Structures are given as structure tokens and as C-alpha cells.
Amino acid sequence: VTEAVEQDAGEHDAGRAESRKPVILTVDDDPQVLAAVARDLRRHYGSRYRVRRAPDGREALAGLDAMTLAGDPLALVVADQRMPGLSGVELLALVKAREPRAKTVLLTAYADTDAAIAAINDVRLDHYILKPWDPPEERLYPILDELLDAWDADHHPPFEGLRLVGHRWSPDTHRLRDFLARNLVPFRWIDVERDAEEAGRLLEAAAVQALPLVVYEDGHHEVAPTNRSVAEAIGLRATAEAESFDLVVVGAGPAGLAAAVYGASEGLRTAVLERKAPGGQAGTSSRIENYLGFETGVSGAELTRRALTQAKRLGAEILSPVDCLRLTPQDPYRVLHLDDGTTLAASAVIIATGVTYRSLDLDGAERLRDAGVFYGASMHEAKAFAGEHVVVVGAANSAGQAALHFARFAATVTVLVRGKSLAARMSSYLVEQVDKTQNIVVRLETEVVAVHGADRLEAIEVRNGDGGRETVAATGLFIFIGAEPSTAWLEGVCARDEHGFLLSGAALVRGRGWKEPREPLSLETSLPGVFAAGDVRASSVKRVASAVGDGSIAVHFVHQYLGL
Ligand SMILES: Cc1cc2nc3c(=O)[nH]c(=O)nc-3n(C[C@H](O)[C@H](O)[C@H](O)COP(=O)(O)OP(=O)(O)OC[C@H]3O[C@@H](n4cnc5c(N)ncnc54)[C@H](O)[C@@H]3O)c2cc1C
Numbered sequence: 074v075t076e077a078v079e080q081d082a083g084e085h086d087a088g089r090a091e092s093r094k095p096v097i098l099t100v101d102d103d104p105q106v107l108a109a110v111a112r113d114l115r116r117h118y119g120s121r122y123r124v125r126r127a128p129d130g131r132e133a134l135a136g137l138d139a140m141t142l143a144g145d146p147l148a149l150v151v152a153d154q155r156m157p158g159l160s161g162v163e164l165l166a167l168v169k170a171r172e173p174r175a176k177t178v179l180l181t182a183y184a185d186t187d188a189a190i191a192a193i194n195d196v197r198l199d200h201y202i203l204k205p206w207d208p209p210e211e212r213l214y215p216i217l218d219e220l221l222d223a224w225d226a227d228h229h230p231p232f233e234g235l236r237l238v239g240h241r242w243s244p245d246t247h248r249l250r251d252f253l254a255r256n257l258v259p260f261r262w263i264d265v266e267r268d269a270e271e272a273g274r275l276l277e278a279a280a281v282q283a284l285p286l287v288v289y290e291d292g293h294h295e296v297a298p299t300n301r302s303v304a305e306a307i308g309l310r311a312t313a314e315a316e317s318f319d320l321v322v323v324g325a326g327p328a329g330l331a332a333a334v335y336g337a338s339e340g341l342r343t344a345v346l347e348r349k350a351p352g353g354q355a356g357t358s359s360r361i362e363n364y365l366g367f368e369t370g371v372s373g374a375e376l377t378r379r380a381l382t383q384a385k386r387l388g389a390e391i392l393s394p395v396d397c398l399r400l401t402p403q404d405p406y407r408v409l410h411l412d413d414g415t416t417l418a419a420s421a422v423i424i425a426t427g428v429t430y431r432s433l434d435l436d437g438a439e440r441l442r443d444a445g446v447f448y449g450a451s452m453h454e455a456k457a458f459a460g461e462h463v464v465v466v467g468a469a470n471s472a473g474q475a476a477l478h479f480a481r482f483a484a485t486v487t488v489l490v491r492g493k494s495l496a497a498r499m500s501s502y503l504v505e506q507v508d509k510t511q512n513i514v515v516r517l518e519t520e521v522v523a524v525h526g527a528d529r530l531e532a533i534e535v536r537n538g539d540g541g542r543e544t545v546a547a548t549g550l551f552i553f554i555g556a557e558p559s560t561a562w563l564e565g566v567c568a569r570d571e572h573g574f575l576l577s578g579a580a581l582v583r584g585r586g587w588k589e590p591r592e593p594l595s596l597e598t599s600l601p602g603v604f605a606a607g608d609v610r611a612s613s614v615k616r617v618a619s620a621v622g623d624g625s626i627a628v629h630f631v632h633q634y635l636g637l
Pocket of ligand 1 (some may be wrong): 618
């Protein structure tokens with residue numbers, strides 16, 4: 074977007090505060106008059122407003138587009154009536170249509186008074202001022218003071234930060250919302266249907282039709298950008314500063330972040346690679362009740378925020394989004410091959426890639442993925458389901474937590490459980506809370522057998538214990554049906570058990586991949602110097618605390634390995 078409107082001479086946008094001052098725009102085709110109006114405006118209003126000028130209506134409108142994208146508030150437009158192209162009245166009518174709250178003032182010669190008076194009715198002109206306006210203390214400032222006071226009283230400072238315009242049911246929009254929310258990036262979500270006016274203004278200003286549209290804080294925009302492109306634009310780090318590290322941790326869930334904290338604090342040059350967003354599964358939890366030291370529970374997002382800050386403060390490099398595709402030994406290094414084609418060499422590696430949710434093998438489920446069918450809990454989606462019917466599939470703690478969280482917003486939440494009881498796999502405190510929550514319905518011995526909807530989920534079909542089928546209207550289906558370890562990329566490199574979990578330490582008896590004359594260290598995988606921590610490890614306890622424990626213990630054995 075070109076910045077057609079000239080910044081006023083002498084105006085230096087030194088910092089953000091300066092650039093966020095509301096704008097007074099003055100438009101006149103006569104350069105001398107334009108300079109004189111701008112000078113008088115700046116003298117009186119310069120400390121509170123930015124005074125900008127444009128030589129004609131067309132450039133003024135182009136400048137307004139740039140301001141809309143940058144989120145700069147427009148307080149007042151002062152336009153001359155007689156200009157080539159758009160007249161003052163025509164321009165101010167367009168300004169009012171775009172920025173209904175902005176105040177508009179027409180500068181006219183005495184001969185044009187009739188046009189000005191007509192414009193008060195026709196285009197809701199706020200005022201007209203006759204030229205010349207000298208002395209401004211009498212003929213200009215009193216009028217503008219009043220208009221600006223009224224504008225100020227009605228003005229809410231705009232959201233400063235990234236804005237995402239999209240369709241609620243678009244998988245691309247969901248991807249970006251999920252990425253931003255889970256990377257703890259503040260952003261304003263503008264739904265094209267629910268916030269049609271604001272969305273329309275931004276789309277028009279950006280001159281695009283396609284969605285999702287990301288408008289960055291500085292006003293530049295991208296349509297359907299990749300997560301990496303957004304990460305780069307907002308300063309998330311996806312590229313390492315160095316090519317080799319003492320320790321590279323793969324995965325930034327609780328295990329990986331704990332390994333980062335201990336590794337960095339104990340003097341190891343440490344990098345953490347995360348393919349989606351720091352926090353892992355725990356980051357998607359609405360409330361972790363059993364993590365030591367948080368007596369009233371802690372949300373996954375908050376725990377992640379703290380752990381991330383701690384790891385960074387201690388000197389770990391957190392790179393996200395970075396997908397680790399392969400690991401190859403090049404003694405004495407372990408080399409990680411990343412999705413951007415680069416490699417990182419590490420003296421030791423901790424694999425903390427956790428697990429991912431199994432997907433539902435049903436017709437249409439893949440097509441409606443992220444358009445009503447979600448895997449795991451996307452907690453920030455909950456508000457979007459206000460007043461609607463949401464179905465949660467699963468019977469373990471994660472399903473229970475999700476049901477309770479969604480019940481705060483949705484009209485009803487149905488929990489579908491294949492087994493005969495909720496208590497079989499869910500902690501009793503959760504079962505009790507689910508029972509007590511009035512808008513949660515638990516249906517035992519019931520499973521989902523089909524999903525329906527053209528481009529978003531509209532209904533699901535369920536089968537109950539006696540084989541009967543039923544179609545149930547639902548806009549959200551959240552699936553928690555067990556998880557598989559994220560280890561496919563290590564096939565043939567690190568020994569795994571029959572379910573794909575990494576074997577380590579004492580479990581690595583000879584014949585299962587361990588070839589060294591020494592015994593493997595605790596948590597060490599079949600590839601010496603590569604350790605497993607958290608949910609990805611065979612026989613691990615699937616808990617936040619145990620993942621954190623694994624991460625810290627693994628660092629202890631990394632030191633031993635490096636000292637060998
Ligand atoms: C909704 C929910 C609620 C839960 N509630 C609780 C609770 O209340 N209490 C409790 O103790 N436990 C709870 N758990 C379980 C707990 O969250 C997990 O045990 C814990 O997060 C495991 O941590 P982790 O670091 O081993 O793995 P994960 O949390 O799974 O993190 C692994 C990370 O590795 C990344 N990754 C994977 N592959 C790659 C790759 N190739 N390259 C780069 N990065 C990669 C992933 O994107 C992910 O961020 C809950 C789980 C869920 C899903």
C-alpha cells in the first residue's frame with residue numbers, strides 16, 4: 074500500500090506512541106493554502122494529533138486505506154471544496170461512509186456557502202469554515218476544538234497488534250488462529266460474518282477479496298500466509314543463530330521446555346525446535362489441576378508462558394515453527410534435518426516430541442477437519458461455540474477437561490463414551506465435576522459413525538449400545554481418542570516399541586538396537602547421545618509433572634554422556 078498522504082514536514086514518527094496519535098487530514102489542491110492550513114493545525118493540535126496533508130481527493134483516499142490497515146485512528150478531515158477530480162463535498166461523503174465517526178469540515182469560499190449548507194444534510198458534514206480563517210484563534214480553533222472534543226469522547230483507542238480477518242469455518246483461518254493463540258501472540262480475530270463492517274473496511278483498504286487476511290501492526294498485509302511467514306513477520310525465531318549446539322531439544326512441550334531450562338541453566342548451549350507451538354499437549358489444556366505448586370490449578374497457556382520466559386531468560390534458543398524431519402549420526406555429532414532444508418549439529422539431542430491425537434477414520438472427517446471437526450482441545454475455539462451444541466468424543470481426562478471448558482460457552486455439550494462408565498479412565502474429581510455440570514450430557518456405550526456437512530460440520534451420526542443409529546445436529550466435534558507417539562521421523566534411527574514409543578535406558582537390552590560395549594545411560598535411546606523424555610518415551614507416565622521430570626533428568630545424563 075502506498076503511503077500517498079504526505080506526512081507533515083517536521084513530523085517524525087519516532088516511536089509507536091507518536092505513530093498511534095489520531096490523525097487530522099487536510100486536503101487542498103493549492104499548495105500554499107495546504108501548507109498554511111497544516112501549519113495552523115499543527116501549531117494548535119500538534120502535541121495530540123498527527124497532521125497529515127494530501128493534494129487531492131484521490132490521494133487522500135489512498136492515504137485513508139493505509140491508515141485503516143495500520144490501525145491509525147482518523148479524527149478529522151478538513152477539505153477544500155473546489156478541487157479537480159473529487160470536490161470537497163464528494164470526498165467528505167466518501168470519508169463519512171468509510172469512517173463514520175471521523176469529523177468532517179469543509180473549507181469554502183463565500184460563493185460556495187450554499188453547497189456547504191446542503192452538504193450538512195446530504196453528507197452529514199459536521200461544519201464548514203469560510204476562507205480566509207484568520208485569525209485562527211477566533212475562526213478555526215473554537216470550531217475544531219468542539220468537534221475534536223466530541224470525537225475524543227466517543228473514541229476507543231484501536232487494538233494495537235496483528236488483526237486476522239477470516240471465516241470461522243475455514244481450516245486456513247483455524248490454522249492461523251491456533252498458531253497465534255498457542256504462540257501467545259496477542260491478535261484481534263475479526264469474523265467476516267459476525268464483524269462484517271470491520272472486516273469489510275479492512276478488505277477494502279487492502280484491496281483483496283481472498284481470506285484469511287492477516288494485517289500486521291505496521292499495516293502491511295498477507296493473504297493466507299504460512300505459519301512460518303507470520304512467525305518471521307512478528308519476530309518469532311525460526312532460524313538458529315548458530316549451526317551447532319551442545320544440546321538440541323526436539324519438541325517444546327513440558328518435557329522439552331524443562332530440558333531447555335535445565336540445559337541452558339547448567340551451561341549447555343541449548344536450542345529447542347518446535348514444529349507447531351510451544352506448550353505441546355499441556356498448552357491445549359484449559360486447567361491443569363494437579364501440577365505441583367499451583368494450588369488452584371493453572372491453564373496450559375499460562376504454564377507455557379512462564380516456562381517459555383524462563384527458558385529464554387536462561388539463554389535457550391527457542392525456534393518455532395520448525396519441523397524436524399530426520400536425524401542422522403555424523404560422529405561425534407547428531408545432525409538434525411529441518412523442514413526449511415537446513416541442518417543443525419548437536420553434541421547431544423533430547424527427543425521430547427510427545428504424542429499426537431489419533432484421527433477419526435470416517436467418511437468426511439478429513440474434509441471437515443478444522444471446519445467443525447477438531448483433534449484435541451482447541452481451547453481458544455470455545456468462545457466461537459457460544460450457544461451451540463458441541464460434542465466431545467473420549468473418556469479420558471483430556472475429554473473431561475474439554476467438556477467442562479466448552480460447557481462454559483456452549484448451550485450443551487454431549488460427551489460420547491464407547492465404554493460402560495466414565496470413571497474407568499477419568500480421574501474422579503473430573504467425573505464429579507462433569508456430573509454436576511447441568512449442560513453436559515454423557516452418553517455411554519455410544520460412538521460416532523458418520524459426520525455430515527457440506528463445507529462445515531452440521532450433524533453427526535451416532536450408534537448406541539443396542540445398534541440403533543441417530544443423527545444429532547452439532548457444529549463442533551472435538552475428538553480425544555487416544556494418541557500415537559510422534560516418532561515416524563526416527564524410523565530406523567532409534568529403536569521403538571510395537572506402538573512406536575522410543576525405547577531407552579534399561580529397556581534397550583541387546584538385540585533391540587543398542588550396539589555399544591557400555592550400558593546405555595538412563596533415558597538414552599539406541600542411538601548414543603540421543604535421549605528420550607516425556608510422553609514419547611516407552612513406559613512413560615503421561616503427565617505434565619513426569620514429562621517435566623524426564624526433561625530435567627535427561628539433561629543430567631546428557632552431561633554424563635558429554636563427559637564420556
Ligand atoms: C487436553 C489435555 C489435558 C491434559 N491435562 C493434564 C493434566 O491436567 N495433568 C497432567 O498431568 N497431564 C495432563 N495432560 C497430559 C500432558 O499434557 C502430557 O502428558 C504432557 O504434555 C506431555 O509432555 P511432552 O513434552 O512429553 O509432550 P507434548 O506435550 O506432546 O509436546 C510435544 C511437542 O513436540 C512437538 N513436536 C512433535 N514432533 C516434532 C518434530 N518432528 N519437530 C519439532 N517438534 C515436534 C509437538 O508439536 C509438541 O509441541 C493433558 C493432555 C491434554 C491433551
